[in-house]
Amino acid sequence: MKSLILIMISGALINNVVLNQFLGICSFLGVSKQMKASASLGGAVIFVMTIASAVASLLYDFVLKPLDLDYMKTIVFILVIAALVQIVEMFLKKTAPAIHKALGIYLPLITTNCAVLGVALTNVQNSYNFLESVLAGFGTALGFTLAIVLLAGIRSRINEEDLPRPLRGAPIVMISATLMSIAFMGFAGLSF
């Protein structure tokens, strides 16, 4: 039980996927301009990453490993994630239009979010079982959401500041990310 909680906390805080592992930087920097958009993207990522981790873990344990096709994992995972995002989108559109409306446009973007593939591969690398993989996926996605929402909050304030010209645009956003990353380093003390 303790190890399961630790996997989740580690995914969300200690090894934060964007601030420590540098996965999903594109959307982290690109979508964080508005708070609402970043929260929606975060929701979509939580949804997809949890399901993708579960499916990837099952596929690996019951198909790839028994057939000795370990080396195929990158190809299989990326295709599964791409297909999964499509299916999830269609499924949500039919069954839960409200959720689809909130997450809708952000779902297709997630296929190219390297964090999803990254988590699936890390789970395999750490030889997590099914439950551990799902929790790792969920925790990582939670960490992504936390980071992007926090950055959106910071950016909405930076916009009102009078910055030196060379720092405007990408540099100041990256410097904010630096400071967030330093703050998140403090969570390393949580690893017990």
Place this chain on the structure above:
Amino acid sequence: MNKYVERLYNGIIKENPTLILMLGMCPTLAVSVRAMNGIGMGLSTTAVLILSNLVISLLRKVIPDDVRLPAYIVIVASLVTVTELLIEAYLPALYEALGIYIPLIVVNCIILGRAEAYANKHNPALAVMDGIGMGLGFTIALTIAGLLRELLGNGTAFGVQVLPDSVEPIGIFVQPPGAFLVIAFIIAVMNAIGIKTRQKQLVESCDGNCSMCSTICDKAGKEEKA
């Protein structure tokens, strides 16, 4: 200028994928801890990029337009798997250092971006030159970032002690925050000396900046307005 040489110049300087187009930020931030890692990652990506540009250019009349993106992803993923196995077999130290970022070359925006923007419209020879140019541009940018971080954070360059012992290295530069900081200042310096970068794409696009994402983004933007 010869159009083949022009491709090299374009990739390395004029449209440098990392420094000007701001593509492939994940590996740039992640592996720039040491200059050597930067070179290793850059050359691995270059190999995949050259081959994927070649294959996609050869198949450009065969792949139906509707399923081109999934087809590209399969091609790139296969090439990445081959590269990964080769690195694991012949360069185990590099494999250890780059870890998960080798399989993640699949989702590097530069590769799909070049496939979509260049390789599927040009002949194989030009596509290969484009792959070499873009790959070297990426490698150079990664090496510069890696060199700066290694020098500031460790006092070494390519593993050789450069700064005298009296200069205390600043440890944070080889930690994760240092990656953001070094890239931030590289862009800031480029801004200050007036080099035009597409950084707006990086921080204001709806997601990533490969042409693949941007088409979805356009759609998303229209839906939001409607």
